[in-house]
Amino acid sequence: MELEDPESKPILLFKYGGNAMSDDRLKKEILKSIGALHAQGFNVVIVHGGGPFIKKALNEAKIESEFIDGQRKTTAEAFEYVEMTLKGKVNSNLVSLLNGLGHKAVGLSGQDGQIVIASKRQHETLIDGERKAVDLGQVGDVARVNPGLIHLLLENNFIPVISCTAADETGVGYNVNGDMFAGHLAGALKADEYVVLTDVDGLMKDKDDPSTLINTIQLNDLKMLVDDGTIQGGMIPKIESCEIALNKGTKSARIINGTKPGQLQKIAGDSTIGTNIKK
Ligand SMILES: Nc1ncnc2c1ncn2[C@@H]1O[C@H](COP(=O)(O)OP(=O)(O)O)[C@@H](O)[C@H]1O
Numbered sequence: 658m659e660l661e662d663p664e665s666k667p668i669l670l671f672k673y674g675g676n677a678m679s680d681d682r683l684k685k686e687i688l689k690s691i692g693a694l695h696a697q698g699f700n701v702v703i704v705h706g707g708g709p710f711i712k713k714a715l716n717e718a719k720i721e722s723e724f725i726d727g728q729r730k731t732t733a734e735a736f737e738y739v740e741m742t743l744k745g746k747v748n749s750n751l752v753s754l755l756n757g758l759g760h761k762a763v764g765l766s767g768q769d770g771q772i773v774i775a776s777k778r779q780h781e782t783l784i785d786g787e788r789k790a791v792d793l794g795q796v797g798d799v800a801r802v803n804p805g806l807i808h809l810l811l812e813n814n815f816i817p818v819i820s821c822t823a824a825d826e827t828g829v830g831y832n833v834n835g836d837m838f839a840g841h842l843a844g845a846l847k848a849d850e851y852v853v854l855t856d857v858d859g860l861m862k863d864k865d866d867p868s869t870l871i872n873t874i875q876l877n878d879l880k881m882l883v884d885d886g887t888i889q890g891g892m893i894p895k896i897e898s899c900e901i902a903l904n905k906g907t908k909s910a911r912i913i914n915g916t917k918p919g920q921l922q923k924i925a926g927d928s929t930i931g932t933n934i935k936k
């Protein structure tokens with residue numbers, strides 16, 4: 658994507674997951690690259706997760722943390738640690754680092770300005786070959802997005818950095834999967850590009866062979882790759898989030914390697930980087 662008209666700044670929304678944050682040096686490089694895109698004239702929004710940090714906090718507090726189909730079962734007690742970790746630790750750290758690089762970052766979560774309204778996730782899982790309802794506690798789905806506050810911040814040159822928690826209309830807080838949160842927000846913002854940072858170069862025909870990287874794929878062709886087992890595990894919610902973003906108004910979605918900051922900096926003018934998903 659080129660910066661054609663400096664008056665209409667394109668919006669880039671980055672989903673930054675916890676696995677790509679474990680190395681402090683790399684984290685700074687990633688933020689430098691994202692900041693450089695902002696300095697070039699792009700509007701930048703960061704949605705972050707922090708799964709490994711939540712896991713550590715829960716372990717230290719001796720609270721069990723079970724994943725069911727990629728969603729962390731979240732008791733009321735666990736939710737306190739989720740919020741403390743995402744808002745108090747991960748978010749404030751990303752904001753400090755961006756500010757230290759000369760940007761004006763603003764830390765938020767879905768609750769702020771009711772950017773994201775959540776609803777309790779009704780979940781079914783396979784138990785002994787049968788689909789049965791399970792209560793995931795305070796795990797939420799995105800019910801609605803109010804992107805006004807984000808637009809206001811972007812118009813004033815701030816970089817919004819958003820944790821993936823949200824509340825329902827009555828104020829009950831929920832832990833939302835970071836990929837889903839980001840996909841919905843990218844769609845509601847009609848982002849020019851939704852960029853998912855992960856730990857591999859993109860979507861591959863053979864997940865263990867980087868030479869099989871798929872550079873461009875149509876949304877319609879993704880389902881087949883999930884059904885035939887080509888896309889597995891943690892890649893599934895990323896693909897789903899790209900689908901949500903594109904169906905809700907994002908112009909293009911891309912999965913790239915967040916452990917290669919040099920690539921990240923070049924994405925604006927280079928469509929050969931990562932996997933580009935088109936509607
Ligand atoms: N077809 C595929 N192409 C690339 N990666 C895949 C594919 N299928 C599954 N994966 C796995 O998905 C992982 C990315 O998901 P995850 O570990 O949840 O990432 P993150 O920590 O960035 O959120 C990759 O490391 C890879 O092992």
Ligand SMILES: CC(=O)N[C@@H](CCC(=O)OP(=O)(O)O)C(=O)O
Nearest residue numbers: 674675706707708728729834835
């Ligand atoms: C419901 C649910 O599973 N929420 C996630 C939220 C954090 C997240 O998604 O972090 P990453 O982006 O680092 O994976 C969790 O508790 O881990």
